[in-house]
Amino acid sequence: MNAVLALHGVSKTYDGMKAVDSVSFTIEEGEIVGLLGPNGAGKTSTINMVLGVLTPDAGDITIDAIDIGKDRAQALGKTNFVAVYAQVPGNLSVWQALYIFGILYDTPNLAERIRTVLTEYDLERFARTKVGILSSGEQTRVALAKAMLNRPRLLLLDEPTASLDPSSARMVRASIREYVRERKGAVLWTSHNMQEVAEVCDRVLFISHGRILLQGNPKTLPGEYDKENLEELFITVAREPLSLEI
């Protein structure tokens, strides 16, 4: 197995407070990994460091064996992302936005690729519509279409289905699973929907106070800690992490 994403001893401190504390993990080809934790646990800081918009104080991050600290542009060319706090600019049409980001991610056969993702995410009728006037769910689908443009080796999804209706969310989960299976890509997925995480992810990492507390298969992990399901385990990690006897 080849690690698409590898973090080794990554730390980040803000004003004396450790947001991420010596985090290490890998994501292999064809693997979907859920990064779970309460608000402020360090998930977004970890994702931002992988995206190169936050420099770690210590440790290193490689994407497809390329060190992001040494060759940022090449490493980021193998990624793409969806995050609720990084919306596609609202004053561009859907087609224009996909065109701009397609060029930035060096997407081959861009016009054809744009047509494909518009179809995949049911956006053809919005191609000439400005992103800003779409509903939040439609905007999320635009962000997902943008994220899939360059067929990234590593896809970072920060709550990608948060504003989608159940039908669209199911469609998105299916399309991402298919992408991982067909392209041998890797996905780092954060979500507060534990049912979704259990359904989609091959492995989950629980992070709290900047440290990875436990990890494993989302279907078997709750049982290992005498919990009924992933949601109960999440609540325990968030409220009583010491009770887990890790």
Added chain:
Amino acid sequence: MNFSHVYAVIARVYFLVRTNPVRLIPMFLWSILTIVLWGFIAKYLVLVAGTTGSVLAVQFIGAILFWEFLNRVMHSFVMAFLEDVWARNFLNYFASPLTVSEYITGLTSVSAVMSVLAFLVMAVIASLVFDISLAVYGLFLIPLLLSLYLFGIALGIFGAALVFRFGPAAEWLLWPIPAVVTPFVGVFYPVSILPQWMQSIGLALSPTYAFEGMRQIIAGNAVSDMTVLLALGGALGALILAYVFFLFIYKRAVRTGLLARYSAESVS
């Protein structure tokens, strides 16, 4: 440098202008108003001061054309930059393979097109309405304008760095920057009339040499190579310094987390 990335930055501004041409109004309206206002002032000068007035009129119109060009260069650069501030686009851009140098080159190219168009509009009005031709500057027009272009971009990059550092609310810091420079660089008068401390500042700024060269040409004198060299070399130096400053601010924003949380304006 990946020029397709530069093209993407330019294409985004092109799409914005095509979608809503209102964006062009400030680029051309102020230039037209400025040249019309100063054109009539120049006409009045000729009327009341005869030959002396004619020389001053040509000098003033030249000065205003050159200065407005520098203003347009800076303003079109920062307008394109502010589009990304307003749309909260930094995270999308800088989490992609786009580099800072490609981004700055894209904004610089946008500024070149916008400012040259605005300059041409002003030059046509000066020629058709007020019978003042830029032909008087001959080939010296090229290095003098180039030096003002480079200095305008330097001001734009410096202003953009301030907004990057202090957040969207710092936008108001941008607009007065050229006005702060104006008294020192002798747009309408030789810097020799300034107090010594102002002269010292003026002589360190490259537009001083461009405007001095312009006045020399109007007075019928040759422009020395040194003047052209100082105008171009100084502008290039200012551009390099501004870029290094922007890079410093950018790296700091990535280190502190400001880039990832830009709308918060501060991470402390």
